[in-house]
Amino acid sequence: MAKNSLKIAVVGCGYWGPNLVRNFSKDKNCRVVLVVDRDNSRLKYIKKLYPQVEVSENISDCFVKSTCDAVAVSLPVSMHYAVVEKALKNNKHVFCEKPLAKTVFQTARLFRLAKEKKKVLFVDYTYLYSNEIGYLKKFCKKLAGSIHMIDMRRLSFGIFQKDINVIFDLASHDISILVYLLGQPEKVFASGRGHINNKIVDDAHLFLVYKNGLIAHAHVSWLFPKKFRDITIIAKNKMIFYDDTRSRDKIEIFDKGVSLESLPKPSYYATYRDFIYKYRVGNFLPKINKKEPLKAACEDFLKRILHNQSNDVNLSLNVAKILAASEESLRKQSFIIV
Template identity: 35%
Template sequence: MTEKLRIGVIGAGRWGPNLIRNFHSDPASVVVMVADQSTVRLQVLKERYPDIAVTESADEVFANPAIDAIVICTPTATHHELARKALENGKNVFVEKPLARTVAECDALVALAEKARKILFVGHIFVYNASIQVIREHIRKGDLGKIFHVQITRTNLGPVRNDVSALWDLASHDLSILQYWLGEMPVRVSAVGGRFLSNKLEDTVFATYTFANNLLANIHVSWLNPKKVREITVVGEKKMLVWDDMNLDKPVQIYDKKITIDSDQATGADRSIVDTFAGFRASIHEGETFVPKIGVNEPLAAECKAFLRAVKDPSTSLSTGYQGKLVVQALAATDLSLKENGREISISY
C-alpha cells in the first residue's frame, strides 16, 4: 500500500473547507492538522472530521514532524510569511492564488523552494478545468490559426473582499489561463477601474494587455454586476471560440467564422472596390459551429491530485511558483496603470 501524503492546512474560512474535503477524501493523501484563528470554525471542522487535529497556531502545523505538505488558504497578505515558514520547515507548499502581494515576495519564495528542494504550487485552479485544457489543445494545434485577440469577462454580484481588489481576486485566474494557453505573458498593459463600493479597492476593472506578437487580450472583472459571467472569446485567423463556464451543456463552442480581405483590396484606394453591402458580405465566411466533447471533472479535485503528483514529480506541475510569480508581475503592472489613470505600462519578467 502506498503511503499517503500527510497534509496540514492553514485557513479554514470560505475556501479552506473545500481543500480539506478534497485532500482528506483522496486515497493518496490525508489531512493531519488544520490551523485557523476562529475557534468556531475549528469546532465545526472537528465535528465533521473528528480524526483531524485542530489548532489556532500555524506554528504548530509548521513544527509537526508528521506533516509532509502544507496547504495555505488565507488572505493574500499572509501568503509570503506562511509559505516562507512552511518551506523553512521542510514542507512542500500549496498556496492559493495569488502567490504573494509583490514580485519581490514571489522571488523570495521561488528561490527558497529551489534551495529547499520542495514544491511550491500555486492554486491557479482554472488550468485544471477540463474545458480550459481542451481549448489549449485546439490553440496549440493551430485549429484557430494565428490568435488575434481575446476577450475575457468575469463578473458577479459579490463576493466582495476587503484584502485584495477585484483585479487580484479575479483577473489572477484569467492571466493564468492566458499563460497556460499561449505559453507567454503580456508585455504591456493599460487599465482603468472604479472604486464604487469602497474608496480603498477597485471592485471593477477593465484591463487591456498586449503581447509581443501584438495579440490583444481584454479582461473585464467586477464584483458589482447583476449577472454571473465567466466567458472568454478567442478570435483567430481561421476560427473563433467561446468558452462559457455557465453553459453546462456546451461550455466550449468553436465557430468556423472569419473575414477575408482579398489581396487586391487589402491596401489603400483598392479597398474602395468593395463599395457595396453585398461586396462586404462576400468577404465574410460563416461555417458550422463545432461543440467539442468535454470530459466531466471537478477542477478543484483535479488541482489537488495535481499537487500530489507534483510532490512526487515536480515536472508535472502546471502551476509552479515561477508561473505564479509571472501572474503577480502582470497584476502589479496593472495596478500601476490603474494608479496612473490608464497609462500604458511595460511589463518586465
C-alpha cells in the first residue's frame, strides 16, 4: 500500500480519542481523514489541532463507502458493539478501544463478522504493547512454575463511568495483562460495591486462580484519593514491582527470598524453634527503553491491514470470558469457573 493511502476515521473524541488521532496522524502508513463526536466542543478542539481533518457530529458519516478504509472507535463501551458491527458490515477495518463488547456472545460475533468480511478487527489492550509488560512476560517465562502470587492495583479518584462498572473499565487492563503473562485462569471470584451509585460497582477486588494454585489479586477503584497503577509478582527467589505512575525506573527487581532452615538438633529435648526463617535481600533497576504503548498498538493495527494478518481472537475472547465470570461472581458471591 502506498504511503499515507490508508484513510482512518476516529469516532469518539472525549478523554482517550485524541490520543488515537495523534498517533494515527503521525504514522506514515495512514491519514486521519475524519473525526466524529456528538459533542461539538470536542470537534472544535480537534479542528484547532488538526485543521486539515474533517469533523462531523454524525457517526454514519464514517460508514460511507468512500470516506475511509478503517474506523477507530473510542466511544463509551455500551456503544462499541453496534458501531463496530456497522463498520464491519460497511467493509471497514476496525480498531476498537478495550473492552470490545459487553458479552462473550457479542465479542465472538464481531470476530466472526470480521472473518466473513476479511477485515482486521483489533482491540486496543494498550498495556500489552508496553516495554515494561514485555519485560514482565520474559520474567514470568523464566520463572514459570516458581511464581507464588501476583498483586495488581489500579486505583484512582474517578473517572466514574455511567455505562460500565469499574471491573469492565479498569480491571479489563489487568485481566488482559494477566492472560498475556500467564494464560487463562481456571476460576474467578469478584467482590465489589457501588458506593456512590449502588447500581454501578465503583470499587472491586478480583481473585483469579490458576490450575497450579497461583492466585492473582486485582484491586480496582474509582474511589481512591491517590493514583496507583502497579503490579507485584512474587516468585520463589525473586520479586518484581512495576509502577506505571513513575516517569522512570518503572520496574524494580528484588533479589529477595525466604527459606526455612533447619537448626542442628540440640542434644536436649526442645519443642520450639527447631527451624528459622532465612532472608536473602538485594535489588536492581533494569534499564528499559521508553516507548509509547499506544503508538505501538496503532502500528500493529496498520501492519495487520498491510500484511493481511489474521485477527487475535483468543485474547479478546478470553478477557470477555473472565469479565463475564466476574459479573456472575459479583451477583452470586462465589467462585465461577471461567
